[in-house]
Amino acid sequence: MGNLIKIAFRNLYRQKRRTLLTIAIISVGVIAVLLFSALSGAFKNMMVGQITDSMLGHMQIHRKGYVSSLDNLPLDKTIDAKQMKKMGEILDRNPRVEAYSKRILMGGMLSNYMETTNIKVAGINPKDESIVTPLLTSRIKKGEMLKKGEILLPELVTKGMNLKVGQSIVLIVNNVDSSVNGQNLKIAGIVESVVGPTGKYGYIHIDDAVTVLRMDKPEFSEIAIRLNKISSLDKVTRQISLEIVEIKNKEGEPIFEVHSWKELSPFYNIAKMIDLMSLFINILLVAIVLISILNVMIMAVYERIKEIGTLTAIGTLPGKIRTMFLMEGLFLGFFGSVAGSIIGVILIIATKFAHITIAFGRNENILIDPAIPFDQMALITLVSTIVAVLASLQPAIKASHMDPIEALRYS
Amino acid sequence: MNKIIEMKNISKIYRAGEVDVPALKDITVDINKGTFVSFIGPSGSGKTTLLNLIGALDTPTGGILKVDGAETGRLSTKKRAIFRGENIGFIFQDFNLISVLTVYENVEYPLLMVKETPKEKRVKIVNALLEKTGMLDQKDKYPSQLSGGQKQRVAVARALTTSPRIVLADEPTANLDHDTAFMVISLMKKMRDESGVTFIFSTHDPKIVGVVDIIHTLEDGIILKSEEVTHG
Numbered sequence: 001m002g003n004l005i006k007i008a009f010r011n012l013y014r015q016k017r018r019t020l021l022t023i024a025i026i027s028v029g030v031i032a033v034l035l036f037s038a039l040s041g042a043f044k045n046m047m048v049g050q051i052t053d054s055m056l057g058h059m060q061i062h063r064k065g066y067v068s069s070l071d072n073l074p075l076d077k078t079i080d081a082k083q084m085k086k087m088g089e090i091l092d093r094n095p096r097v098e099a100y101s102k103r104i105l106m107g108g109m110l111s112n113y114m115e116t117t118n119i120k121v122a123g124i125n126p127k128d129e130s131i132v133t134p135l136l137t138s139r140i141k142k143g144e145m146l147k148k149g150e151i152l153l154p155e156l157v158t159k160g161m162n163l164k165v166g167q168s169i170v171l172i173v174n175n176v177d178s179s180v181n182g183q184n185l186k187i188a189g190i191v192e193s194v195v196g197p198t199g200k201y202g203y204i205h206i207d208d209a210v211t212v213l214r215m216d217k218p219e220f221s222e223i224a225i226r227l228n229k230i231s232s233l234d235k236v237t238r239q240i241s242l243e244i245v246e247i248k249n250k251e252g253e254p255i256f257e258v259h260s261w262k263e264l265s266p267f268y269n270i271a272k273m274i275d276l277m278s279l280f281i282n283i284l285l286v287a288i289v290l291i292s293i294l295n296v297m298i299m300a301v302y303e304r305i306k307e308i309g310t311l312t313a314i315g316t317l318p319g320k321i322r323t324m325f326l327m328e329g330l331f332l333g334f335f336g337s338v339a340g341s342i343i344g345v346i347l348i349i350a351t352k353f354a355h356i357t358i359a360f361g362r363n364e365n366i367l368i369d370p371a372i373p374f375d376q377m378a379l380i381t382l383v384s385t386i387v388a389v390l391a392s393l394q395p396a397i398k399a400s401h402m403d404p405i406e407a408l409r410y411s
Numbered sequence: 412m413n414k415i416i417e418m419k420n421i422s423k424i425y426r427a428g429e430v431d432v433p434a435l436k437d438i439t440v441d442i443n444k445g446t447f448v449s450f451i452g453p454s455g456s457g458k459t460t461l462l463n464l465i466g467a468l469d470t471p472t473g474g475i476l477k478v479d480g481a482e483t484g485r486l487s488t489k490k491r492a493i494f495r496g497e498n499i500g501f502i503f504q505d506f507n508l509i510s511v512l513t514v515y516e517n518v519e520y521p522l523l524m525v526k527e528t529p530k531e532k533r534v535k536i537v538n539a540l541l542e543k544t545g546m547l548d549q550k551d552k553y554p555s556q557l558s559g560g561q562k563q564r565v566a567v568a569r570a571l572t573t574s575p576r577i578v579l580a581d582e583p584t585a586n587l588d589h590d591t592a593f594m595v596i597s598l599m600k601k602m603r604d605e606s607g608v609t610f611i612f613s614t615h616d617p618k619i620v621g622v623v624d625i626i627h628t629l630e631d632g633i634i635l636k637s638e639e640v641t642h643g
Binding site for chain 1: 521
C-alpha cells in the first residue's frame with residue numbers, strides 16, 4: 001500500500017499545475033462552505049439568543065388551545081395554582097431545566113389621564129423572569145427593573161404618548177368575567193421592543209396582575225422555561241411533554257402542551273432557510289469536488305494509457321491499478337479540503353478580529369461572532385475525500401479493465 | 412522435455428467491424444529453454460501477435476499454446492496477469508519505463524508490485540541487475556534524464572528482475588542507433604548466458620538476426636521457414 005501511495009503522489013506531482021489547480025478549486029469550495037457555515041451559524045445563534053433570551057425563553061407550557069388563540073390572550077385558558085404545583089414538581093426534578101418563570105398575559109388599555117392606547121402586558125416575577133430571559137434587563141433603555149406597583153412600558157408606547165420614567169399611568173383590563181378593572185402604576189422603565197411575539201409587551205409585577213384581574217388565586221397564562229443548554233431543547237421538550245400529558249381533565253384528555261421557541265417564533269423559519277442554504281452550499285461543494293476530480297482523473301487515465309498497458313503487461317493486477325488511481329483522487333480530495341479548511345479557519349479568525357456588526361430588528365451593532373465549525377470541518381474533509389474517491393471510481397475501473405495490447409499500441 | 416513453448420496449429424483472428432482478419436494461421440512451432448530466438452518478417456506478418464500470445468497478453472482463436480507447461484489461453488484475465496508477473500519479462504520498442512519512477516524504482520517495480528518481494532531481497536536483486544546492465548551509477552535518475560540506450564538497458568534489467576522463464580522483446584532495437592543497438596543486444600545475450608532465460612524477439616534488425624540461435628520467418632501469419640544459426 002505504501003508503494004501505491006508513493007506512486008500516486010509521484011503521478012500527482014508530475015502534473016503539478018493541474019494538481020495545484022484542482023486542489024485550489026476544492027479549497028475554494030471548502031472555504032466558501034466553512035465561511036458560510038461560521039457566519040450563518042453565528043447569525044443564527046445570535047438571533048436565537050436574542051429571541052429566547054429577550055422574551056420567549058427556550059420553551060413554554062400553556063393550557064391546550066392557548067397558543068392558537070394567543071392574539072386574544074384568553075383568561076379562561078390558564079394554569080391554576082394546583083396545576084402549577086404539579087407543573088413545578090415536573091420542572092424542578094428535571095436537571096436540564098435551569099429556571100422557569102410564571103406569566104400572566106393580558107390585553108388592556110393604558111391611560112396617562114389625557115390619552116389612551118392599547119397595550120399587552122405580561123405579569124411577571126422580576127427575579128424569575130431575569131433568569132429565564134436574561135436580556136430583559138439589558139432591554140431596559142431607561143429606568144430600572146420593576147417592583148410591585150410599577151410597570152415597564154415598551155418604547156413605542158412611551159414615544160407615542162410622550163411618557164417618562166417615574167410618571168403614573170392607569171392600566172385598565174377586562175378580567176375573566178368581562179368586568180373592567182383599573183390600577184395605577186408608576187413607570188419603572190422603558191423597554192426596547194424586539195421582533196417576535198410578546199416583543200412589544202409591557203411588564204408588571206405578577207402580584208399586580210393578580211390584583212388588576214381580580215383573581216382569588218393566581219392563574220397563569222404560561223410558564224417560560226430556560227434550559228442549562230439550548231442544545232438539549234428537543235430532548236427536554238419531549239421529556240416534559242411526556243410528563244405533562246399525564247395531567248388530564250375529567251374527560252381524560254391532556255390539559256397542557258409544551259412548545260419550544262421554534263414553534264412560537266416565526267424566526268425559526270428563517271433559521272430553517274439558513275440551514276437550507278447551508279445544505280445548498282454543501283451540495284455545490286460536492287458538485288465541485290465531483291466534477292473537478294472526475295475531469296482530472298479521466299485526463300490522467302487518458303494520458304497514461306500506454307503506461308497502464310505496461311503495468312498490466314508486466315503482471316500488475318487490475319485491483320492494484322484501480323487502487324493507484326483511487327489514491328490519486330483521494331489525495332486530491334483530501335489535500336484540497338485540508339488546505340481549504342486551514343485557509344477557512346484563518347479567514348474565520350480574521351472575521352472575528354474584524355468585529356463585524358449588523359442590525360437586527362431594533363437592535364443595532366450586534367456583533368457577529370463566528371465560531372470555528374470543527375464538526376463541519378471534519379465532515380467536509382470526510383465528505384470531500386469520499387466524493388473524490390467516488391469520482392475517481394469510473395476512471396480507475398476503466399484503467400484496470402484496459403486491454404494491455406490496445407493500451408501498449410496506443411500512441 | 413527441453414521445450415518451454417509449444418505451439419500447435421495456433422491461429423488468431425481479429426474482427427475488424429464485419430470482417431474477420433486472420434493474423435496468424437496454423438502456426439506450429441516449439442521453442443527450447445534458454446534459446447535466443449527471433450521471429451522476423453515484414454510489418455503485419457504477425458510477429459507482435461505471436462509475441463502477445465506467448466506473453467499471455469492475448470489468447471489464441473484456435474490451436475494449443477503451452478508456455479512452460481501452462482495452457483495460458485484457458486486462464487482468466489487475472490490468472491494470466493499473475494502468470495505474466497511470474498514467468499514473463501517484457502522489453503518494448505519504446506522502452507515503456509514509468510516516467511515518475513527512478514531507474515532503481517522502475518527495476519524494483521515488478522518485485523514490489525507484482526511479486527511483493529521483501530525489501531532486503533529486492534535491494535540485492537535490483538542492485539545486482541543494475542550493476543550487470545551498467546546502470547548502477549544512474550539509479551537515481553528518472554527516465555527523462557536517460558539516453559535511448561540507457562533506457563533500454565533499464566528495460567532489460569526490469570524484464571529480468573522477477574527471474575522470468577522467458578523474456579519477450581518486441582523490436583527492442585528499433586529506436587536505437589547502430590552502436591547502442593549492438594550494445595543492448597550484447598547485454599541481452601550476456602544476460603541469457605548468465606541466467607539461462609529464454610529470449611524471444613520480434614525484429615527485422617539484422618544485428619539481432621546475426622546473434623540469435625533460431626530464426627523463424629513469418630509472412631502473412633504463416634511461418635515460412637525456421638532455421639538454426641550457427642555462430643562461427
